[in-house]
Amino acid sequence: MSWIHELGLRWPILQAPMAGAQGVELAIAVSEAGGLGALPSAMLDPEALDAALGDYRRRSARPLNVNAFSHVTPPVDAAAQARWQASLAPYYAEYGLTPPEPATGPGRRPFDAETCAVLEAHRPAVVSFHFGLPSPALLARVKAWGARVLSTATTVEEARWLEARGVDAIIAQGLEAGGHRGHFLSDDLSLQLGTLALLPQVAAAVEVPVVAAGGIAGPRSVAAALTLGASAVQVGTAWLRCPESTIRPLHREALASDAARHTALTNLYSGRPARGIVTRLMRELGPLSERAPAFPLAAAGLAPLRAAAEEAGSGDFSPLWAGQDTSGCRAVPAAEQLRWLAGDGGP
Amino acid sequence: MSWIHELGLRWPILQAPMAGAQGVELAIAVSEAGGLGALPSAMLDPEALDAALGDYRRRSARPLNVNAFSHVTPPVDAAAQARWQASLAPYYAEYGLTPPEPATGPGRRPFDAETCAVLEAHRPAVVSFHFGLPSPALLARVKAWGARVLSTATTVEEARWLEARGVDAIIAQGLEAGGHRGHFLSDDLSLQLGTLALLPQVAAAVEVPVVAAGGIAGPRSVAAALTLGASAVQVGTAWLRCPESTIRPLHREALASDAARHTALTNLYSGRPARGIVTRLMRELGPLSERAPAFPLAAAGLAPLRAAAEEAGSGDFSPLWAGQDTSGCRAVPAAEQLRWLAGDGGP
Numbered sequence: 259m260s261w262i263h264e265l266g267l268r269w270p271i272l273q274a275p276m277a278g279a280q281g282v283e284l285a286i287a288v289s290e291a292g293g294l295g296a297l298p299s300a301m302l303d304p305e306a307l308d309a310a311l312g313d314y315r316r317r318s319a320r321p322l323n324v325n326a327f328s329h330v331t332p333p334v335d336a337a338a339q340a341r342w343q344a345s346l347a348p349y350y351a352e353y354g355l356t357p358p359e360p361a362t363g364p365g366r367r368p369f370d371a372e373t374c375a376v377l378e379a380h381r382p383a384v385v386s387f388h389f390g391l392p393s394p395a396l397l398a399r400v401k402a403w404g405a406r407v408l409s410t411a412t413t414v415e416e417a418r419w420l421e422a423r424g425v426d427a428i429i430a431q432g433l434e435a436g437g438h439r440g441h442f443l444s445d446d447l448s449l450q451l452g453t454l455a456l457l458p459q460v461a462a463a464v465e466v467p468v469v470a471a472g473g474i475a476g477p478r479s480v481a482a483a484l485t486l487g488a489s490a491v492q493v494g495t496a497w498l499r500c501p502e503s504t505i506r507p508l509h510r511e512a513l514a515s516d517a518a519r520h521t522a523l524t525n526l527y528s529g530r531p532a533r534g535i536v537t538r539l540m541r542e543l544g545p546l547s548e549r550a551p552a553f554p555l556a557a558a559g560l561a562p563l564r565a566a567a568e569e570a571g572s573g574d575f576s577p578l579w580a581g582q583d584t585s586g587c588r589a590v591p592a593a594e595q596l597r598w599l600a601g602d603g604g605p
Numbered sequence: 606m607s608w609i610h611e612l613g614l615r616w617p618i619l620q621a622p623m624a625g626a627q628g629v630e631l632a633i634a635v636s637e638a639g640g641l642g643a644l645p646s647a648m649l650d651p652e653a654l655d656a657a658l659g660d661y662r663r664r665s666a667r668p669l670n671v672n673a674f675s676h677v678t679p680p681v682d683a684a685a686q687a688r689w690q691a692s693l694a695p696y697y698a699e700y701g702l703t704p705p706e707p708a709t710g711p712g713r714r715p716f717d718a719e720t721c722a723v724l725e726a727h728r729p730a731v732v733s734f735h736f737g738l739p740s741p742a743l744l745a746r747v748k749a750w751g752a753r754v755l756s757t758a759t760t761v762e763e764a765r766w767l768e769a770r771g772v773d774a775i776i777a778q779g780l781e782a783g784g785h786r787g788h789f790l791s792d793d794l795s796l797q798l799g800t801l802a803l804l805p806q807v808a809a810a811v812e813v814p815v816v817a818a819g820g821i822a823g824p825r826s827v828a829a830a831l832t833l834g835a836s837a838v839q840v841g842t843a844w845l846r847c848p849e850s851t852i853r854p855l856h857r858e859a860l861a862s863d864a865a866r867h868t869a870l871t872n873l874y875s876g877r878p879a880r881g882i883v884t885r886l887m888r889e890l891g892p893l894s895e896r897a898p899a900f901p902l903a904a905a906g907l908a909p910l911r912a913a914a915e916e917a918g919s920g921d922f923s924p925l926w927a928g929q930d931t932s933g934c935r936a937v938p939a940a941e942q943l944r945w946l947a948g949d950g951g952p
Contacts, residue, residue, distance in 0.1 A: 414866065433780065433800040448869040449894065452781040452799030454820035454829065455929035462932065473801035482801065484830035495799070519761065522795040536795070545795065580803035585809065 260467035268292025275325030289320035291593035321383035326369035363485030390442035410440030432472030436581035475583035527577035529553035536575035542603030607814035615639025621841030623674030638940035670728035674718035736787035752944035757787030779819030783928035808834030820929035874924035876900035885921035
């Protein structure tokens with residue numbers, strides 16, 4: 259019996275925070291139905307985060323997981339930006355666009371004192387980090403209000419590193435997962451393991467509860483992950499077609515199509531490897547390219563292209579995040595999806 | 606209840622055929638203990654195969670799975686061989702070796718009429734193929750003596766392709782698996798899925814029984830695979846430290862060491878991607894290289910290097926095949942390992 263079960267969840271199912279793909283609506287729906295909802299903070303400024311947390315608390319008394327990225331924002335490298343814009347120049351021309359200023363476009367904020375102050379005012383029950391952990395001082399502030407802290411490990415070494423720094427549970431993220439890989443000790447992708455191989459090894463290596471992530475896409479994989487030693491599972495992709503997600507219609511359609519069978523890890527959209535459905539951009543530049551600037555600076559150069567293409571009904575330049583099993587992406591309310599994942603036929 | 610259960614196995618556990626790493630001893634031990642033993646034929650000439658099958662039958666009345674490769678041997682490409690030898694030249698010099706003749710070294714035979722004739726004389730209960738299927742005429746000969754036919758799928762498309770051609774069961778091989786990937790419809794490695802994502806999708810796509818492979822390394826993963834919809838599991842890596850395997854001491858030692866935590870897909874050892882522990886050769890040439898000749902012709906150039914390095918106690922040039930979870934590689938008799946995998950504490 260781990261502390262996760264003491265949160266009063268009906269099922270040990272965590273909704274994966276998906277920055278850019280969801281806000282409070284999905285979190286509330288999952289939490290109210292008996293899972294653990296999550297609010298991603300990385301693409302919200304402090305005011306928007308404060309408003310979202312207030313909205314959540316007015317509408318749900320259930321525990322919430324607030325997620326933050328713990329990367330270090332790199333300085334803008336003018337030469338790298340110029341190389342990136344040169345790689346994208348034919349596409350700007352195709353859409354009649356002027357290359358954007360390097361500093362524009364959607365960013366991802368790392369967890370900082372300002373974000374922490376917003377959370378201190380709301381005291382969410384769970385705070386989860388991706389890409390390692392923030393500074394010890396910031397981590398101590400999070401723990402000070404009693405929050406349970408989660409972070410992602412993609413290797414046994416990362417799991418041990420996180421446990422030594424006091425996390426309360428480890429999310430073991432297998433290679434099947436959609437969106438950004440959480441690795442932080444090495445960027446050698448050959449170290450990344452499938453969930454079936456990673457999960458039992460992490461569970462054997464640490465004392466804290468382990469949450470399985472990556473390829474958990476239906477009732478069978480939920481049950482299998484618990485069999486493999488997980489205390490809970492974290493599900494992302496399977497919520498994306500629920501009405502509570504905020505993804506665009508073309509992303510919804512891609513998830514329901516045969517195109518979703520072919521995903522790849524790509525650094526083109528943000529600068530860090532993340533899994534999404536293979537797009538024209540990924541095919542033409544190669545999904546992993548040294549030309550993409552460091553995370554999160556690759557996104558700015560793509561923003562106008564993405565907007566123009568989407569306006570024309572094309573997802574050629576959109577990040578169509580998805581894991582390796584989209585067969586569970588049902589267009590049903592999140593509460594119904596949760597019951598299905600839990601193996602409860604329900605009413 | 607699938608035909609696999611009608612073979613009279615005590616547990617639905619198949620021993621993965623591992624050419625170059627085992628012979629009849631492992632197959633007999635597993636079959637006699639209640640699993641399905643396998644004999645790989647790809648590195649045996651017809652006389653040796655006939656002798657091995659005779660040996661098996663004298664010592665066991667249990668069903669046997671004989672495995673064959675169904676690749677097409679490419680013509681020797683002198684330019685490709687010359688490029689490969691140039692890549693290896695610094696290593697030949699390091700060991701004071703003369704570059705070998707292109708045609709020498711260990712080969713892999715595809716399944717052909719001669720091999721089929723040997724099998725016809727012994728009529729094994731199960732015949733499994735890797736890299737697709739042989740010609741329809743050869744496949745018909747195999748089915749004519751009543752053999753059940755298995756083949757490996759690494760994607761849903763390959764599973765459907767195999768089912769349409771009459772296989773009796775499909776081995777769904779996830780990306781975690783050690784040794785050679787079985788893909789045959791596309792060599793785009795981004796199409797390869799983790800077992801947790803592949804298995805339920807294959808099980809949903811075909812009517813024939815599905816055997817899970819890749820990362821099945823202990824009792825928990827055996828149970829999880831059955832939960833995911835598999836009729837049986839196929840286990841490879843977990844037998845490699847059993848006394849019945851034929852791998853060299855340095856391979857055994859590597860499997861028991863921290864080095865086994867880092868595997869990668871490499872085409873350097875044979876010309877096709879296969880998963881093994883990262884070696885000096887893989888680090889220095891890159892694990893996937895366009896300089897490696899087509900399968901199976903890369904092996905010849907490495908053979909003298911491997912032999913010289915092993916003689917000096919080094920595995921720098923050896924294929925140290927292993928899957929992504931070596932935590933179950935116990936140095937115990939195969940019969941004991943089978944009972945452990947099955948979750949039977951035993952006496």
